Amino acid sequence: MRYLLTEEQKMIVDICRQIVKDRIIPVRAEMDEKGIFPWEIIKEIGKSDLFRLFIPEEYEGMSTGIFEVCLATEELSRGDLSVAASYAASGLGLIPILIAGNEEQKKKYLPQMASGGKLAAFGLTEAEAGSDAGSIRTTASRDGDFYILNGTKQWITNGGEADIYTIFAMTNPEKGVRGASAIIVEKGTDGFEFGKKEDKLGIRASATRELIFTDCRVPKENILGSEGMGFIIAMRTFDQSRPAVGAQAVGVAQAALEEALNYSKVRKQFGAAISSFQAIQHMLADMATNIEAARALVYHAAKVIDSGEKNVTRLSSMSKIFASDMAMKVTTDAIQIFGGYGFMKEYPVEKMMRDAKITQIYEGTNQILRNVVALDMIKRGVL
Amino acid sequence: MIEIKIAVCIKQVPGTTEIKIDPQTNTLIREGIENIINPFDAYAIEEGVRIRERFSSGEVEVIALTMGPPQSREILKEAISVGVDSAILLSDRAFAGADTWATSTTLAKAINKIGDCRLIILGKQTLDGDTGQVGPELAQRLGIPFIGYASSILEINRNKMKVKRLMEDRYETFEINLPAAISVVKDINTPRVPSLRGKMKAKSVEIPVWDAKQLEADEDEVGLSGSYTQVVKIFTPKIKHEIKMIEGSPGEQVEQLYKELKELNVI
Ligand SMILES: Cc1cc2nc3c(=O)[nH]c(=O)nc-3n(C[C@H](O)[C@H](O)[C@H](O)COP(=O)(O)OP(=O)(O)OC[C@H]3O[C@@H](n4cnc5c(N)ncnc54)[C@H](O)[C@@H]3O)c2cc1C
Ligand SMILES: Cc1cc2nc3c(=O)[nH]c(=O)nc-3n(C[C@H](O)[C@H](O)[C@H](O)COP(=O)(O)OP(=O)(O)OC[C@H]3O[C@@H](n4cnc5c(N)ncnc54)[C@H](O)[C@@H]3O)c2cc1C
Numbered sequence: 001m002r003y004l005l006t007e008e009q010k011m012i013v014d015i016c017r018q019i020v021k022d023r024i025i026p027v028r029a030e031m032d033e034k035g036i037f038p039w040e041i042i043k044e045i046g047k048s049d050l051f052r053l054f055i056p057e058e059y060e061g062m063s064t065g066i067f068e069v070c071l072a073t074e075e076l077s078r079g080d081l082s083v084a085a086s087y088a089a090s091g092l093g094l095i096p097i098l099i100a101g102n103e104e105q106k107k108k109y110l111p112q113m114a115s116g117g118k119l120a121a122f123g124l125t126e127a128e129a130g131s132d133a134g135s136i137r138t139t140a141s142r143d144g145d146f147y148i149l150n151g152t153k154q155w156i157t158n159g160g161e162a163d164i165y166t167i168f169a170m171t172n173p174e175k176g177v178r179g180a181s182a183i184i185v186e187k188g189t190d191g192f193e194f195g196k197k198e199d200k201l202g203i204r205a206s207a208t209r210e211l212i213f214t215d216c217r218v219p220k221e222n223i224l225g226s227e228g229m230g231f232i233i234a235m236r237t238f239d240q241s242r243p244a245v246g247a248q249a250v251g252v253a254q255a256a257l258e259e260a261l262n263y264s265k266v267r268k269q270f271g272a273a274i275s276s277f278q279a280i281q282h283m284l285a286d287m288a289t290n291i292e293a294a295r296a297l298v299y300h301a302a303k304v305i306d307s308g309e310k311n312v313t314r315l316s317s318m319s320k321i322f323a324s325d326m327a328m329k330v331t332t333d334a335i336q337i338f339g340g341y342g343f344m345k346e347y348p349v350e351k352m353m354r355d356a357k358i359t360q361i362y363e364g365t366n367q368i369l370r371n372v373v374a375l376d377m378i379k380r381g382v383l
Numbered sequence: 384m385i386e387i388k389i390a391v392c393i394k395q396v397p398g399t400t401e402i403k404i405d406p407q408t409n410t411l412i413r414e415g416i417e418n419i420i421n422p423f424d425a426y427a428i429e430e431g432v433r434i435r436e437r438f439s440s441g442e443v444e445v446i447a448l449t450m451g452p453p454q455s456r457e458i459l460k461e462a463i464s465v466g467v468d469s470a471i472l473l474s475d476r477a478f479a480g481a482d483t484w485a486t487s488t489t490l491a492k493a494i495n496k497i498g499d500c501r502l503i504i505l506g507k508q509t510l511d512g513d514t515g516q517v518g519p520e521l522a523q524r525l526g527i528p529f530i531g532y533a534s535s536i537l538e539i540n541r542n543k544m545k546v547k548r549l550m551e552d553r554y555e556t557f558e559i560n561l562p563a564a565i566s567v568v569k570d571i572n573t574p575r576v577p578s579l580r581g582k583m584k585a586k587s588v589e590i591p592v593w594d595a596k597q598l599e600a601d602e603d604e605v606g607l608s609g610s611y612t613q614v615v616k617i618f619t620p621k622i623k624h625e626i627k628m629i630e631g632s633p634g635e636q637v638e639q640l641y642k643e644l645k646e647l648n649v650i
Contacts, residue, residue, distance in 0.1 A: 007586065011579055012579060014582075015577060015579060018576045018577070019576050044575065044576055047575055047576070047578060048576050049578045049579035049580050050579070052579070052580075062579065
């Protein structure tokens with residue numbers, strides 16, 4: 001369904017749909033099976049200006065809001081969540097620069113990303129620091145005009161493929177959470193290498209990789225904001241990025257519903273299309289209803305963020321929780337409607353279910369986000 | 384400074400392979416059929432834009448043109464959304480009913496009016512007219528070389544280009560002087576998806592319309608009166624299918640089939 005979209009927003013949707021139809025759907029099964037990073041598609045997305053959306057015009061962007069990013073992400077996710085995740089993860093690496101970067105940093109990095117020529121990545125998680133991100137051990141110690149990075153990041157989306165990495169490291173480990181800083185590290189810097197590439201359940205075509213820093217010297221100008229601001233930057237980034245994870249969930253769920261609806265009309269049992277059975281009809285109706293509800297929440301969260309509202313953590317987290325739980329349910333039900341065929345790789349719904357799972361995990365697990373929502377509510381009331 | 388000006392000729396065609404002909408008037412039934420850019424012409428557009436991308440910005444200009452009714456403005460807008468710099472619509476009641484000769488006359492006049500086009504790119508043929516004549520005729524009228532079925536542009540500068548073309552059983556590579564005209568095949572590239580900035584430009588862009596007067600074309604040079612050929616009748620040939628069922632055991636069926644095919648001189 002197309003809600004009250006402006007001309008420009010409809011154009012974004014149309015462009016994405018064409019990319020999905022012509023470029024993504026024909027290759028997604030093979031990309032998934034072989035774990036091929038979708039560079040060709042990413043380049044096409046770049047040429048069509050989609051990386052420009054959220055970047056201000058003065059840095060060769062198009063100055064749209066998060067809402068437009070969500071529209072694009074949702075549509076790309078209808079085609080393939082790996083592609084959408086790679087697209088969105090680049091945004092995740094870029095938002096810290098938008099939030100905390102100075103003029104030189106913005107001038108240097110944003111135009112390269114706007115044109116789609118270079119991808120970004122966001123490096124927070126470590127083996128021992130997942131939900132408990134405050135316990136990261138990667139360090140960045142100051143040495144004259146440089147920071148020296150040591151440590152290993154784990155499961156970083158776009159790892160190895162991206163050129164620009166926003167890395168969270170301890171500049172002052174004694175201070176704990178207040179001792180973390182965000183630093184831009186470019187691919188090719190001495191002492192920065194890529195480790196294991198993960199073999200995954202879903203979003204298999206996206207790159208999930210280790211980043212290894214060994215006495216990696218990074219110019220001190222690369223710090224975002226000031227020392228100790230790392231955690232605040234990370235949290236403010238998530239505030240803005242989480243609706244796009246919700247949009248990924250809405251997109252993949254919508255794709256699963258479309259597949260299930262079409263299949264239910266052609267599959268005959270007991271002499272009738274299975275779509276004539278009320279049990280199937282109700283499942284389809286619930287899937288559609290839940291998708292609409294999630295979409296409304298995601299769009300609302302995005303629009304509230306775009307309005308300039310400061311306290312968006314709760315709403316942003318809610319949109320991600322609700323949409324991702326919905327997507328897991330809807331993609332599972334889609335397989336149910338397909339029956340045994342849905343379990344087979346010949347049909348796309350099993351992949352959609354495998355892909356959907358990640359939306360409940362990354363950018364804060366849904367358990368952590370429920371903590372966030374509850375704590376915010378206890379502190380500020382229901383509102 | 385513009386080093387190389389490229390004109391891309393595109394045509395609007397019905398977006399279907401099942402073209403229906405009105406048996407009364409012998410013309411195409413266009414109602415209810417969505418119009419699209421002739422598929423081969425999308426490759427011509429893309430190649431023009433790709434040539435521009437080989438050069439620094441401002442060195443190459445790509446202009447799309449079409450001769451057609453007012454609604455063919457839409458395909459020019461589409462061309463802008465995928466990167467051509469500007470577009471011109473050649474439209475006039477006097478152009479109606481043109482055969483390939485009158486079409487190429489009109490296109491040649493427009494290209495001369497634009498001035499200093501170093502390269503003209505066309506599609507291999509159209510989905511509807513399907514003659515593949517417009518390209519060679521246009522080149523002949525302009526007095527420039529023509530290479531059909533180009534599958535790759537290896538090198539290009541203002542004065543020369545090296546182009547590879549696809550023949551039925553071989554590839555051929557030519558070095559030709561510019562200006563020249565080429566027609567392209569699908570192997571040459573993969574047309575891109577429109578860009579957001581392109582679509583926004585296409586929405587607001589003013590597309591100039593050139594009529595017969597602006598092209599300084601005499602009425603009897605263009606359209607129906609400038610055409611040497613006229614379509615008298617178009618019809619779908621009736622193909623008779625005869626089906627004969629052969630009965631008997633599988634062995635007998637094979638035997639009978641063999642006998643009948645032999646009689647028909649098929650085997
Ligand atoms: C494919 C993929 C891509 C990723 N991409 C990136 C990336 O680009 N950048 C990046 O920095 N990270 C990335 N991550 C990491 C991701 O953000 C973490 O996996 C996530 O934050 C959870 O951390 P964890 O896996 O260590 O789980 P854990 O923190 O070990 O959690 C295990 C379980 O315990 C629960 N749990 C933990 N603490 C609590 C609590 N206090 N209360 C209730 N329940 C709790 C969790 O919800 C979960 O169910 C990626 C992960 C994956 C799988
Ligand atoms: C059998 C037949 C039936 C026809 N029926 C009709 C009809 O019912 N109604 C009608 O209006 N016309 C009709 N025509 C029209 C007309 O004569 C041709 O369509 C026109 O001259 C172009 O020829 P083509 O389509 O064969 O182009 P081709 O020579 O196959 O085209 C080669 C390339 O030339 C370029 N080109 C062709 N036409 C144009 C154009 N108009 N503007 C810009 N570039 C162009 C494109 O790059 C194209 O890829 C018919 C033609 C034929 C041969």
